[in-house]
Amino acid sequence: MNERILISGASIAGLTLAHWLARHGFRPTVVERAPAPRAGGNGVDVRGDAVEVVERMGLMPRVRELATDVQGMKFVDAADRAVARIDTRDPGSVEIMRGDLVALLREVADVETIFGDSVAGLEQDDDGVTVTFEHAPARRFDLVVGADGMHSNVRRLAFGPEDRFVEFKDHYFAFADTDASLGEDRWVTMFNTPGRMTGIYRSGNHAQAKAYFMFRSAPLDLDHRDVAGHKRLIGEVFGDDSSWRTRELLDAALADPDFYFDALGQVRMDSWSNGRVALVGDAAWCASPASGAGAELALVGAYRLAGELAAAGGDHRVAFARYDAAHRPLVHEKQRIGPNVRLMVPRTEGGRCVRDVLARLPLMKVVGAVERRVRAGNARPLPEYAPEGRAGDARQERSPASSTGGHRDGRSRRRCS
Structure with missing residues (x-):
């Protein structure tokens, strides 16, 4: 039941979902707008239940081998003198470059993958979803899952325009490759002027370094795919700053073809499914x-979505509701980002001075340790879904299922294109 599943997006969420769906006996297909696997990105943390998910995929030893080995954040003045350091190491987590993690996931997600294409239209009926693509002929699937990021095309088609769901968080950021000699090995170095941050990310296990930029701003009218426009904006915002190493980092970033820019935002939705269409990841x-x-x-979300579909015998109405109820508490917890942005980008010179003083105190390390203990105390066992077999044969050890209310089941024809 509902074995043919289209996943839009070949990054962490999409590839994890594809792997687990295939192991549960479904037939996933992945479509990715990019013409080839994306190798870039910044450092990402595998922590909490995500460690167990990766262990169950057999990838954790290789993730540890590829760990970035970053010790923490260092704040510097214009003369490059360290004014404060924060040790961010967490013994329960592993940081790895996004591109390295995606490459590992691709190795175990042995499913049909279409590169250089994107979903253009969705039409649901009682029996499935007709999907039209920008380039390939239309195809029928039983279910569609959008794993295509904060600017999700699938979300726009099935749920509505982006501005209904994306909440802007008063900042924009960019990162790009830069000369590794500019940063201290195993540290993220940050330099601030009021409302702006320039930084260098230097992995202990990678020759390449990353230049980071973040600035405070009111919402701007930007096309998230206009790379040339993004580079012009970053050049305008940081071009007048000749202090520290900002000029060198800016020149390197503007020359990098893989330059990345976006708004700092959060996606907030009352439901992650609409009929036969669901969302996962950003x-x-x-x-x-x-x-x-x-x-x-x-x-964790992709693992739960695949497992709930298997446990429900492919019944999307039951599975989508259970997935939503099980994963939403973790999402609510992680969306409370607290003082992180103010720590990285103080609004004023006075705020920067206060930040530096606080960062020099042992309080920050104590707070981090307390937070980790609280998370561990509140943790619930990750469900164990049957790893292989036909869809519908999965067994689980999980919390009681939630009700399936609030999700339309696709009984009337709806056009989402």
């Missing part, structure tokens, strides 16, 4: 890069 609940929880939420 498309459903983006907590923003400031949360540091994107990979964790994607891995």
Whole structure:
């Protein structure tokens, strides 16, 4: 039942979902707008239940081998003198470059993958979804899952325009490759002027470094795919700053063809499903890069969605409701990003001074340890879904199922194109 499942997006959430669906006996197909696997990205954390998900995929030893080995954040003045350091290491988590994690997931997600294409239209009926693509001929699927990021195309088609769900968090950010010699090995170095941050991410296990930029702003009218426009904006915002190493980092970033820019935002939705269409990853609940929880939420959410479909015998009405109820508490927790943005981008010079003083105190380390203990105390066992077999044969050890109310079952024809 409902074995043919289209997944839009070949990043962490989409590939994890594809792997687990295939192991449960479904027939997933992945479509990705990019012409080839995306190798870039920043460091992401595999922590909490995500560690168990990756262990069950057999990938955790390799994730540890590829760990970034970053010790923490260092704040510097214009003369490059360290004024404060924060040790961010967490013994229960592993940081890995996003591109490295995606490459590992691709190895175990042995499913049909279509690159260089995207969903253009969705039409649901009682028996499935007719999907039209930008390039390929239309096809029929039983279910469709959008794993295509904060600017999700599937969400727009099935749920409505982006501005109904994306909440802007007063900042924009960018990152790109830069010369590794500019940063201290195993540290994220940050330099601030009021409302702006320039930084260098230097992994201990990678020759390449990343240049980071973040600035406070009112909402801007931007096309999220206009890379040339993004580079012009970053050049305008940071071009007048000749202090520290900002000019070198800016020149490197503007020359990088893989330059990445976006708004700092969160996705908030009352439901992650509409009939036969569901969402996972940033498309459903983006907590923003400031949360540091994107990979964790994607891995755990995709695992739960695939497992609930298997446990419900492919019945999407039951499975989507259970997935939503089980995963939403973790999403709510991670979307409370607290003082992270103010820590990275103080609004005023006075705020920067206060931040530096606080960062030098042992309080920050104590707070981090307390938070980890609280999370561990509140943790619930991750459900164990049957790893293989036909869809519908899965067994689980889980909390009681929630009701299936509030999800339309596709009994009337709806056009979403």
